[in-house]
Amino acid sequence: MGDHLARGEDFEQKAEKKLSGWGLFGSKYEDASELFDKAANSFKLAKEWNRAGAVYVKLANCHLKMDSKHEAANSYADAAHCYKKTNINESISCLEQSVNVFLDIGRLNMAARYYKEVAELHEQEQNLEKAVVYYDRAADLFQSEEVSTSANQCKQKVAQFSAQLEQYQKAIEIYEEIARHSLTNNLLKYGVKGHLLNAGICQLCKGDVVAITNALDKYQDLDPTFSGTREYKLLSDLAAAVDEEDIAKFTDAVKEYDSMTQLDSWRTTLLLRVKEGLKAKELEEDDLT
Incomplete structure (x- = not known):
């Protein structure tokens, strides 16, 4: 040495x-x-x-x-x-x-790769705000170079972290866009229900029951097979539980889905936020009575 x-x-x-x-x-x-x-x-x-x-x-x-x-x-x-x-x-x-x-010499693909690397370093440092900025930039450049797989990977990171940062609308729009794009590709079709589930969970986090119901109708129009999936049933049951402010019903729906398809930590965290919101409402109402 x-x-x-x-x-x-x-x-x-x-x-x-x-x-x-x-x-x-x-x-x-x-x-x-x-x-x-x-x-x-x-x-x-x-x-x-x-x-x-x-x-x-x-x-x-x-x-x-x-x-x-x-x-x-x-x-x-x-x-x-x-x-x-x-x-x-x-x-x-x-x-x-x-x-x-x-960027100066027009090598956009290389610039995108290194923007993605910067995003990964910010993610590693748990700086999600900056990670979102750089994954966004990488996605735009990959998109302009028609490297759609890499663009989608970056967009999913943007959506994931945006939701963690409570920027639910931004996450919803990205997941819906990815779902729409995936429907036109035979290799990506199988992932559509997962993207729509993610979008739906973000809708639940916003707490607007009308918006959730409208979203489920929209997702059914987007993909007619979605209404027959367990993902649709979960969102539908959760929307009903939120509407009725029924915590037990909400918990049962999550448990039933999780017993067949384990929920990852991201989905679990967001669903816990929704549940905490229901609990807070219940306490508010108890205080008023």
């Missing part, structure tokens, strides 16, 4: 020396970039991730001086992947610089 570290330092010093000297027709940047590349590799072998990241940023700057934008964007991404092991904020910063360069 010590040997790799010493080599990295030696290459970096030589690169800096090249930059501070004279060079004809930009050749000093070319020479320095080769040395920075070797330095970064040596630091990686020595597991000196911060130093490797910093050198990749210097390498990116050399590429920019030579107007090699594609290489510069890749170097920023390399820097980000080193920093990811030690410094999330620095990693995000480098990925954003990579995205900016890729």
Whole structure:
């Protein structure tokens, strides 16, 4: 490890020396970039991730001086992947610089990939507001490049986190849009009932019984097979329980569905919010009597 570290330092010093000297027709940047590349590799072998990241940023700057934008964007991404092991904020910063360069040269697919990576880092840090922003940006770019599978994955993340942040209407619109799109694709058709269930649960969180009933009618029009599914029955039973303010009925409907198809933690969390809302109403009414 010590040997790799010493080599990295030696290459970096030589690169800096090249930059501070004279060079004809930009050749000093070319020479320095080769040395920075070797330095970064040596630091990686020595597991000196911060130093490797910093050198990749210097390498990116050399590429920019030579107007090699594609290489510069890749170097920023390399820097980000080193920093990811030690410094999330620095990693995000480098990925954003990579995205900016890729956008500048029209490589939208690469920009989308790195926006998605930034979103994943924010998700990892439990910063859902920022994760939503970057998944949204990634989805737009993937969509414009017609990479619909990746676009859908990002949109589902936006919907999932929007609902967690109580932005239910935004989540509803995304799940409904994905369901509509999935109906036209034989491979995605099987997922429609799940998307409509998610949209329906978000409707329940809003607590508007009329809106829930209207939504169920709309989903039936959208997919005539939906009314025969257990997902539809669950939403219908839950809507009735909310309308009647019947907590026992609500709990039984959830248990019945869960005994056949286990509810994931996201759906469970949202349904608990609806149940808590019913309990709060019950307490309010008790106070009034």
